[in-house]
Amino acid sequence: MNTNPKYDLEERTAKFSEDVIVLCKKAPKDIVTIPIIDQLIRSGTSMGANYCEANGASSRKDFRNKIFICKKEGKEAQYWLRLLAKAVDKLAEDCKKLWKEAHELTLIFSKIASNSI
Numbered sequence: 001m002n003t004n005p006k007y008d009l010e011e012r013t014a015k016f017s018e019d020v021i022v023l024c025k026k027a028p029k030d031i032v033t034i035p036i037i038d039q040l041i042r043s044g045t046s047m048g049a050n051y052c053e054a055n056g057a058s059s060r061k062d063f064r065n066k067i068f069i070c071k072k073e074g075k076e077a078q079y080w081l082r083l084l085a086k087a088v089d090k091l092a093e094d095c096k097k098l099w100k101e102a103h104e105l106t107l108i109f110s111k112i113a114s115n116s117i
Contacts, residue, residue, distance in 0.1 A: 009051055009105075009108065010055065012105070013047050013070075014048050016101055016102065017047070017048045019098055020045065020098060021041065023040075023091065023094050023095070023098060026091060026094070027084060028088060033084065036083050036087060039076070039080045043073045043077040044073075044077045044098075046069070046073040047074050050069045051067075051109075053066045054070065060116065064116045067109055067113045067116060070109040071106055071109040071110050074103075074105050074106035077102045078099050078103060078106065081098050081102060085099075
């Protein structure tokens with residue numbers, strides 16, 4: 001069994017969720033950032049939750065559906081990270097790192113989804 005966290009998607013998505021939470025706690029709360037933070041928390045943490053659900057899926061169709069949701073939430077997280085980087089200059093570098101991880105996870109989920117058809 002491979003215990004390398006880079007290849008353990010449950011661990012990797014949980015770490016991504018934690019990093020999103022830490023980032024959002026650093027962001028100043030104002031009329032612009034509050035809606036962005038809310039959406040980023042939702043999409044950034046949903047990816048891992050849906051992957052855990054996929055691993056417990058009751059059918060192949062259920063598994064595929066949850067993986068597609070992971071992919072969709074990853075793309076959405078990328079969008080909100082881009083906007084947060086624009087809204088809060090001092091967080092731009094952190095957002096860029098998380099955007100890259102969201103992109104990699106989205107590619108992984110895309111590959112899993114295409115292989116599950």
